[in-house]
Amino acid sequence: MEKRIQIICGDITRQTADAIVNAANCSLLGGGGVDGAIHRAAGPELLAECRTLHGCETGKAKITKGYRLPAKYVIHTPGPIWRGGNAGEEALLASCYRSCLELASQYGCETVDFPSISTGVYRFPLDRAARIALETMADYLAGHPEIRRVRMVCFDARTESAYRAALERLENRL
Numbered sequence: 469m470e471k472r473i474q475i476i477c478g479d480i481t482r483q484t485a486d487a488i489v490n491a492a493n494c495s496l497l498g499g500g501g502v503d504g505a506i507h508r509a510a511g512p513e514l515l516a517e518c519r520t521l522h523g524c525e526t527g528k529a530k531i532t533k534g535y536r537l538p539a540k541y542v543i544h545t546p547g548p549i550w551r552g553g554n555a556g557e558e559a560l561l562a563s564c565y566r567s568c569l570e571l572a573s574q575y576g577c578e579t580v581d582f583p584s585i586s587t588g589v590y591r592f593p594l595d596r597a598a599r600i601a602l603e604t605m606a607d608y609l610a611g612h613p614e615i616r617r618v619r620m621v622c623f624d625a626r627t628e629s630a631y632r633a634a635l636e637r638l639e640n641r642l
């Protein structure tokens with residue numbers, strides 16, 4: 469059987485999935501990194517819809533249409549900025565992944581692709597972020613058969629190998 473959690477290397481704006489996740493900021497009005505790439509690929513209608521949402525709190529998520537993207541929906545979630553680890557960063561990062569998956573379930577998305585939330589300019593330590601991301605996904609999927617597949621779309625080899633190592637550790641534990 470195909471694994472429900474997969475890791476691939478690539479550009480999330482090119483992926484075909486029911487929903488892709490955007491590592492946004494709280495304004496939801498676009499930014500650099502993956503956020504900028506998603507807005508460029510989706511076209512200006514995405515920003516127009518985002519303006520109607522009035523921002524989003526860290527750890528929560530909001531959904532829009534995908535416009536010119538191959539994905540039907542974009543789920544926007546502001547990840548935590550790493551402040552040394554004592555500011556609730558781990559719980560907030562887990563909450564990002566969980567909130568996105570909850571919205572995916574509500575909107576009937578069977579396939580969801582994630583970028584590595586918070587490990588770019590927000591500087592969350594990569595190995596820790598990978599463990600939290602995959603554990604949160606595995607926990608959620610265990611109780612939600614409606615989600616058929618989630619993928620981590622890693623933009624570079626270092627990110628990909630961190631997620632592969634974390635997935636291996638998780639599978640050995642399960």
Ligand code: ADP
Pocket residue numbers: 478479480481491492500501502503505547583584585586587588589590591621622623624627
């Ligand atoms: P954050 O502010 O949450 O840290 P960033 O966009 O700075 O978000 O980085 C998050 C991750 O997204 C990083 O690993 C970065 O390399 C990656 N990334 C950037 N562009 C893309 C893209 N087009 N597809 C997938 N991942 C991307």
